[in-house]
Amino acid sequence: MITVLFFAGIREEVGMDQLQVEKQDITVSQLKEYLQTEYQLSSLQQVMVAVNESFVTEDETLKDRDTVAFIPPVSGG
Incomplete structure (x- = not known):
């Protein structure tokens, strides 16, 4: 089982x-x-991805008990 974490707009x-x-x-x-299809997510194209607290590319293979975080771009002012 993989734990998936969402932040900011994706969480909403x-x-x-x-x-x-x-x-x-x-x-x-x-x-x-899978997530885009199952949850109709439109905002996963521009996210950074971390697996077990390390940033990875989209080619990274996920294993049982991994934690994946989808981190959207942030802006500030």
């Missing part, structure tokens, strides 16, 4: 701050595709 779009996904040995890209 999903309606929760985390969820458990019963998948493993998939890439970050495949996880994003």
